[in-house]
Amino acid sequence: MIVEILLNVVLPVFVLIIAGSLMQRLFxxxxxxxxxxxxxYITPAVVFMSLYQSNISLELLGSVALFYGLYIGVLYIFCFILTRSLKYPSSMKAAFTNSVLLDNSGNYGLPINQLVFAGSPLAASIQALLMSFQSLLTFTYGVISIQGARLSGNYRSVIIGFLKIPVPYALVLGFLCHAFAVPLPNFVTQPLGYIQxxxxxxxxxxxxAQIVKYPLRLGRPAIYFSMILRLIAAPVIGYLLxxxxxLKGIPAQALLIASGMPTGVNSAILAEEYRNEPDFAAQTVLVSTILNIVTVTVLITISGHL
Structure with a gap:
């Protein structure tokens, strides 16, 4: 199992990261x-298609939503206490909290889910739902927290900025089209599929490319605090919930593994988009992804006993 995870999930991820680093060096x-x-462009299409194509019952939706709400709430409390105790500036508070709350449930979590559960429709639906919740969190709280830090509490500007973001609209539209089984023509779904x-x-x-631009500074304690919360505290919270x-069986197993994903690429993309601690954000994504080689293997082993 360890060799399969390394070869089929982790190694392809790092091949693409290295390719981006080389492109940045050269061009x-x-x-x-x-x-x-x-x-x-890409994220709105992914969110819409993930919800539109999902196979989720109302009962499963309620269970996963309850789990995710409690999970994020507890993690947020930990982040709030830590950043307040260490007296981080508002920009760093937002970046740090995003590095913990926004995980890589999509381009890292989906392949792991498919490998562990051999393409189980139930497990895949749970992961797609988590990815949708994560996208909603990213483009609501994640964006608003950064904008609030940059605009120093000018929440009128924050709200106006948020309303310009396409992802929440894509999420609502995807859910409605799925709920009411709205048929979409091929000339709509096929381009969206290409983007996805x-x-x-x-x-x-x-x-x-971001990693090359912002060299790794392993002397920053904030990176290690983020890793402890993201890779250790988060799955412990998930297990207790x-x-x-x-919860039993595949839902329990899928949720436990998903709770231990590394910091999401979107946290670095948001940091670059809003120029808010982009070096810290890129480093937490890289370090957590490397360390996740060990932690996700442990979680997959534990999940087999649920």
Missing amino acids: QLDLYTLSKINFY NSMVAVALLTLG ILVLG
């Missing part, structure tokens, strides 16, 4: 433009 890519492409398929490559290329909620 000095425009990271601001890349973040715009991810932010306004580009997400992993473009997002990880962007991350690779699974026990409290009485």
Whole structure:
């Protein structure tokens, strides 16, 4: 299992990250433009198609939503206490909290889910739902927290900025089209599918380019605090919630593994888009993805006993 995870999930991810780093070295890519492409073009299509094509019952939706709400709430409390105790400035508070709350449930979590559960429709639906919740969190709280830090509490401007973001609209539209079984013509779904398929490559290329631009500084304690919360505290919280909620079988296993994903690429994309601690954001994504080689293997082993 360890060799399969390394060869089939982790290694392909790092090949794309390295490719982005080489592209940046050779051509000095425009990271601001890349973040715009991810932010306004690829992510809305991915969110819409994930919800539109999902196979989720109302009962499953309720269970996963309850788990996710409690999970994020507890993690947020930990982040709030830590950043307040360490007296981080508002920009760093937003970046740190995003590095913990925004995980890589999409381009990293989906392949792991498919490998572990051999393409189980139930497990895949749970992961797609988590990715949708994560996208909603990213483009609501994630954006508003950064904008609030940059605009110093000018929440009128924050709200106006948020309303300009396409992802929440794509999420609502995708859910409604799925709920009412709205048939969409091929000339709509096929282009969206093409965009959806580009997400992993473009997002990880962007991350690779960011890593080169912002060299790794392992002397920053904030990176290690973020890793402890993201890779250790988060799955512990997930495991305890699974026990409290009485979840069993594939749903419990899928949720436990998903709770231990590394920091999401979107946290780095948001940081680049809004120029808010982009070096810290890129480093937390890289370090957490490397360390996740060990932690996700442990979680997969534990999940087999649920």
